[in-house]
Every structure is written in structure tokens, then in C-alpha cells.
Amino acid sequence: MGIVQSQSIKNTIITFLGFGIGAVNALFFYTHFLGKTHYGMVAFILSASNIMMPLMAFGVHSTLIRFYSNCKEEHQRETFLSFMLWMPLLLIVPLLIVFYTFYDHIAYWVIQENPAIKPFFWLIPIIGICMGYFEIYYAWVKVHMQSVLGNFISEVLVRLVVMGMLFSVHFDWLTKNGFIYGLVVAYLAQFLVMKAYAMYVKTPRLQFRLPHNSREIFGYSFFIILSGGVAVLLMDFDKVMIPAYRDISSNALYSVAIFIATVIAVPSRAMLQIIYPITAKLIGENKHDELQDLYQKSAITLQVFGGLVMLGIFLNIRQIYQLIPADYSGGITVVFVIGLSKFYDVILGNNNAIILNTKYYRWVLMFGLLLVFMMIGLNMLLIPPYGIEGAAWATLISVCVYNTIKLWFVVRKMGLFPFTVNTLKSFAIMTLVFLMFYFWDFNFHPILNIIAKSALIVPIYVFLNYRWRVSSEINNLIDHKTTQFFK
Numbered sequence: 275m276g277i278v279q280s281q282s283i284k285n286t287i288i289t290f291l292g293f294g295i296g297a298v299n300a301l302f303f304y305t306h307f308l309g310k311t312h313y314g315m316v317a318f319i320l321s322a323s324n325i326m327m328p329l330m331a332f333g334v335h336s337t338l339i340r341f342y343s344n345c346k347e348e349h350q351r352e353t354f355l356s357f358m359l360w361m362p363l364l365l366i367v368p369l370l371i372v373f374y375t376f377y378d379h380i381a382y383w384v385i386q387e388n389p390a391i392k393p394f395f396w397l398i399p400i401i402g403i404c405m406g407y408f409e410i411y412y413a414w415v416k417v418h419m420q421s422v423l424g425n426f427i428s429e430v431l432v433r434l435v436v437m438g439m440l441f442s443v444h445f446d447w448l449t450k451n452g453f454i455y456g457l458v459v460a461y462l463a464q465f466l467v468m469k470a471y472a473m474y475v476k477t478p479r480l481q482f483r484l485p486h487n488s489r490e491i492f493g494y495s496f497f498i499i500l501s502g503g504v505a506v507l508l509m510d511f512d513k514v515m516i517p518a519y520r521d522i523s524s525n526a527l528y529s530v531a532i533f534i535a536t537v538i539a540v541p542s543r544a545m546l547q548i549i550y551p552i553t554a555k556l557i558g559e560n561k562h563d564e565l566q567d568l569y570q571k572s573a574i575t576l577q578v579f580g581g582l583v584m585l586g587i588f589l590n591i592r593q594i595y596q597l598i599p600a601d602y603s604g605g606i607t608v609v610f611v612i613g614l615s616k617f618y619d620v621i622l623g624n625n626n627a628i629i630l631n632t633k634y635y636r637w638v639l640m641f642g643l644l645l646v647f648m649m650i651g652l653n654m655l656l657i658p659p660y661g662i663e664g665a666a667w668a669t670l671i672s673v674c675v676y677n678t679i680k681l682w683f684v685v686r687k688m689g690l691f692p693f694t695v696n697t698l699k700s701f702a703i704m705t706l707v708f709l710m711f712y713f714w715d716f717n718f719h720p721i722l723n724i725i726a727k728s729a730l731i732v733p734i735y736v737f738l739n740y741r742w743r744v745s746s747e748i749n750n751l752i753d754h755k756t757t758q759f760f761k
């Protein structure tokens with residue numbers, strides 16, 4: 275348990291560090307050094323590569339974790355690990371053949387509106403392979419309880435390499451086109467460093483035999499490809515569709531807005547890492563009442579934290595956009611729309627964990643496929659007339675429908691409900707604070723304005739939540755810290 279807690283703390287710190295570096299890259303260096311056109315192309319290429327990643331990995335990154343513990347003998351582990359390394363080639367090879375055989379036909383859909391992408395289109399599957407094999411080797415070290423360095427490579431190292439390349443563009447050591455080609459170098463380096471560390475942790479004796487449970491492995495891997503693909507499509511498909519209808523520079527505006535809105539979900543990522551295993555344990559022990567209690571506590575606690583972050587962004591959004599070039603200001607509406615979709619994810623607490631740890635887990639895939647079809651249709655309908663705002667509304671509508679279906683499913687099938695009267699109290703506090711601060715600003719420099727306004731928002735928001743006892747967990751934490759401080 276000590277190892278798990280220690281690595282969880284380190285991973286949380288690394289995740290926030292990586293997110294901070296990513297914020298500097300996305301909001302300042304990309305916007306000032308690269309320009310909208312090339313930034314838009316980078317967003318398109320990385321999003322398309324990320325969509326291809328589950329196919330290139332063949333779901334092995336999840337399959338490895340799922341089945342490794344079933345290997346009781348050393349020879350079984352050797353056979354299994356070797357199989358995990360060459361299994362993705364069963365999809366990679368035919369996919370590459372199809373991609374490069376029909377390259378012009380595949381590329382035409384995007385290139386007809388943005389021909390500048392054509393020299394870089396071939397990079398997408400290469401980066402996708404690097405991403406896929408990185409995840410495989412990252413899973414490799416996870417099963418040996420060595421996740422910290424892998425998390426550092428994933429969250430920090432690749433962003434530092436990208437930051438270095440952005441500085442190279444700024445000082446004219448690297449052209450903007452060279453930067454885009456350099457993305458292959460960045461993700462190849464990420465993959466190779468991860469592979470080297472994985473081989474250090476455990477070097478297998480390569481074998482070319484099928485494990486005894488290969489049929490089960492293939493079946494699970496196909497499920498992971500589909501479910502993982504759905505999750506990635508939710509995050510990145512809009513950035514792939516926008517260039518099909520609008521100039522590639524629109525993708526840059528959209529990417530900046532998306533990154534700002536995504537901050538709302540960052541606190542929940544760390545908290546859910548702790549909540550997920552507890553959820554699995556309670557379900558395994560059939561403790562319905564305790565699970566209901568956890569469901570409600572996680573939902574309201576995440577709502578309070580997520581609400582504070584969302585207010586911090588919404589109430590300072592004009593000042594945030596004053597810090598980046600003026601021609602990116604068209605994304606403010608997108609921040610609000612996507613921010614609301616992220617917040618809806620947050621307030622459902624451990625909803626996903628509940629479904630995935632029951633016999634109904636395949637329903638998540640069915641709901642996800644429904645969402646993907648809806649999202650594609652809405653993007654095709656809304657992007658042509660409304661541009662990036664249309665893409666944002668397509669995401670919000672799709673996520674609201676998807677989350678509402680999952681919520682209804684948990685309520686109907688398991689008799690669990692996440693909301694209480696405290697949910698309404700929290701919404702009332704957020705509305706009150708928003709109306710208090712949105713319509714005025716200090717006449718300061720944007721950074722000073724953000725600091726001064728936040729210095730008022732945070733204590734008022736925290737006091738109201740504490741006074742109305744919205745979250746017992748947060749109140750207990752405040753009481754404990756206050757007691758310690760005055761000892």
C-alpha cells in the first residue's frame with residue numbers, strides 16, 4: 275500500500291507539472307512563435323495521430339495490465355510479454371498498406387480545403403505508432419509497479435522537447451515546417467526512452483508462441499480498441515473535422531480554447547485515481563449503501579472543486595485572452611461551451627467507474643458508439659455555418675446526451691443516484707459568485723487583474739461552501755487544517 279500511495283502522490287505532482295508546461299506551450303509559445311496556420315496543422319496532426327493510436331496499439335496497453343497477473347509461471351509471463359510486443363503488428367502492417375496505397379483519396383477529404391497540410395499528412399500514422407508503442411511499454415512498467423518515470427516521460431519529457439523546438443523556431447534555428455516534421459522526433463524519443471526503461475525493468479526472452487488464452491486476449495483487445503477509440507474520438511475528432519470545412523487556422527483558435535476549458539477537469543483526474551479502486555472494491559464486496567455514499571460524496575466534492583476552477587476561468591477569461599495574440603480572441607465562446615461539457619463530466623463523480631466495474635461494462639461501448647455517430651452528425655451539421663463555435667456546441671450536446679444516458683443507466687440498473695440537496699446549494703453558490711464578479715474588472719494589467727479578482731473569488735466561494743456545508747468532506751478537511759494551524 276505504501277508503494278501505491280507514494281507513486282500516486284508522485285504521479286499527481288508530475289501530472290500537474292506536465293499540465294503547467296503544456297499550458298505555457300499551448301497558450302504562449304505556440305501562439306507567439308508558430309502562428310495560427312502552423313499551430314492549426316499541429317493540432318490536426320496530433321489529434322489524428324491520437325485517434326489512430328488505439329488501432330496501432332491494438333488495445334495491448336490495457337490487455338497487458340488485464341491479463342499479466344493471470345500468468346503464474348515465469349515461462350507464461352515470457353510468452354505473454356513477447357506476444358504483447360508483436361501483436362500490434364497484426365493491425366499496424368495492414369493499416370499502413372491501406373493508408374499509403376490510398377493516400378491521395380484519404381488525404382483529399384482534408385486537403386481539398388487546406389492543401390498546406392499535404393506535405394505532412396504522412397506523419398499521422400508514424401506518430402500514431404510511436405504513441406501506441408509508448409503506451410504498451412508504459413503498461414509494461416505499470417505491471418511491475420514502476421509507473422512514476424513512465425508518467426514523467428508521458429506528461430513532462432515530450433512537452434519539454436516540444437518547448438525546446440518552439441524556442442528553436444523563435445530563434446530561427448528551426449523553420450515552422452521543420453517544427454512539424456520534428457513532432458516525429460519528439461514522439462519517437464518518447465517511445466524509445468520508454469522502451470529503454472521498460473527493458474531495464476524487465477527484459478523478456480522473445481518468443482513467437484501464442485499464449486494459452488490467446489482467444490480471450492484477442493477478444494478483450496478488440497473491445498479495448500473500440501472503447502478506447504470512442505474515448506479518443508470524444509477528445510479529438512472535432513479538431514480533425516474542422517479543417518474539412520474551415521481554414522486550418524481555425525484549429526489553432528479552437529485548440530487554445532479547448533486547452534483552457536480542459537483545466538476544469540484537471541482536479542478530478544487526481545481525485546478519481548483514488549476513487550476508482552475504492553469503487554471497484556465496494557462493488558466487488560457488494561456494499562451497495564457504502565457505494566451510494568461514495569457516489570454522492572465524490573459527485574459533490576468534485577462539483578465544488580470543479581466549480582471553483584470553472585469560475586476562475588470564466589470570470590477571468592477576458593484577461594486570459596489579453597495575454598495571447600489578439601487574433602485568437604474568437605475562441606472565448608468555445609471556452610464557455612466546452613467548459614460546461616467538462617463540468618458535466620466532473621459532477622457525475624465516479625459514474626464511469628461504477629459502470630466499468632459491473633457486468634454492464636459493455637454498455638459503455640454501446641453508449642460511446644451512439645455518441646460518436648451523434649457527434650459526427652452534429653459536427654457535419656454545425657461546423658459549416660458556425661465554425662469552431664458549431665464544433666463546440668456539437669461537443670456539448672453530444673456529451674450532455676451521453677452523460678445523461680449513463681446517469682439514467684446507473685440510476686435504473688443499480689439504484690444509485692449522485693445528487694442531493696447539496697447539489698442545488700452548490701449551483702446556487704456558483705451562480706451567485708458568477709453574477710457578483712463577471713460584469714466588472716480591475717483596471718490593472720491582465721495578470722494583476724487575474725490575481726486580484728481570484729483573491730476575492732476564492733475566499734468568498736470557499737466561505738459560502740463551508741457555511742452552507744455543501745460538502746462534508748471539504749468541511750472536515752478545512753476543520754482539520756484549521757485545528758493543525760492553531761495548535
